[in-house]
Amino acid sequence: GAVVSQHPSRVICKSGTSVKIECRSLDFQATTMFWYRQFPKQSLMLMATSNEGSKATYEQGVEKDKFLINHASLTLSTLTVTSAHPEDSSFYICSASGLPITPVLTDTQYFGPGTRLTVL
Amino acid sequence: SQQGEEDPQALSIQEGENATMNCSYKTSINNLQWYRQNSGRGLVHLILIRSNEREKHSGRLRVTLDTSKKSSSLLITASRAADTASYFCATEETGGSYIPTFGRGTSLIVHP
Numbered sequence: 382g383a384v385v386s387q388h389p390s391r392v393i394c395k396s397g398t399s400v401k402i403e404c405r406s407l408d409f410q411a412t413t414m415f416w417y418r419q420f421p422k423q424s425l426m427l428m429a430t431s432n433e434g435s436k437a438t439y440e441q442g443v444e445k446d447k448f449l450i451n452h453a454s455l456t457l458s459t460l461t462v463t464s465a466h467p468e469d470s471s472f473y474i475c476s477a478s479g480l481p482i483t484p485v486l487t488d489t490q491y492f493g494p495g496t497r498l499t500v501l
Numbered sequence: 502s503q504q505g506e507e508d509p510q511a512l513s514i515q516e517g518e519n520a521t522m523n524c525s526y527k528t529s530i531n532n533l534q535w536y537r538q539n540s541g542r543g544l545v546h547l548i549l550i551r552s553n554e555r556e557k558h559s560g561r562l563r564v565t566l567d568t569s570k571k572s573s574s575l576l577i578t579a580s581r582a583a584d585t586a587s588y589f590c591a592t593e594e595t596g597g598s599y600i601p602t603f604g605r606g607t608s609l610i611v612h613p
Contacts, residue, residue, distance in 0.1 A: 387543075424589065424603045425544070474543050490601065492536075492544040 384408055385477050387493035394465055395501055402460045402496045404475030410455035411477035415490065416448075419472040431458055465500040472497055507590055507607040515612050520577040522607040524590030527571065531593045534601060535564060535575050538587045547575070547588075552595075582613040 384407040394400050404414060413432050417425040429445075431437035431452035439445045447469075449461040458477075462469055476490040508523045524533065532551045536544040548564045550557050550573065557564045563576040577584055587608050591601035 385543075422605075422608075424605045427602065476544075491546070494543040 385491045385493040387496050391497045393499045396466055397464055399463045400465055404458045404493050406456050406477045409479045413478045414452055414458040415476045416460050417474045467500045470500045507604045511608045513610045520580050520609055522575045522588050524573045526592045529595040531595050533573050534591045536589045580611045582611050585611050
């Protein structure tokens with residue numbers, strides 16, 4: 382199946398710093414990328430959806446100025462957690478889809494391995 | 502957007518036994534997908550079943566979908582210790598944002 386990578390896999394940072402997480406589709410063009418956050422023993426919560434070349438669409442309650450998403454190419458999307466605080470510590474997962482989302486057919490999302498962010 | 506709800510939240514079985522997990526949802530859907538997540542890892546897509554399908558198989562996995570009851574089940578036959586993971590269902594709501602939303606998952610432990 383398609384491969385999606387994330388980098389870094391783990392990051393520990395001090396409160397107030399910014400952290401950038403990369404999500405790459407390695408063998409297909411990702412028209413749409415999704416960013417999720419997962420707290421321990423909880424479900425994945427969608428943070429935002431990004432289409433290549435356009436601004437990301439954020440879910441309600443997600444601060445777009447705090448979680449900056451850039452989907453500059455068909456193989457790369459980045460999530461930057463700005464001025465991170467301990468409450469931002471979480472597991473961040475990206476996923477990618479090779480087709481635009483349509484009303485009838487939905488391409489399978491391929492998930493990255495996740496990034497564990499710990500803010501001290 | 503709606504959320505699938507898995508049941509049970511936790512399941513502990515012996516290797517070789519079958520494991521059944523259920524997912525219920527509230528509104529009409531285009532499709533339902535099952536994913537597996539090993540501890541601290543990303544999700545692995547298992548099966549997508551569309552709203553006009555009733556059953557799908559993939560290896561030791563069998564997924565059923567009952568749209569009249571708004572429920573789906575994932576059956577893992579002859580379980581192995583390596584099947585230990587959390588399993589999530591994700592539903593894509595008809596007329597919605599077409600973005601799957603996830604339940605809280607079922608934590609499966611298979612004892613060797």
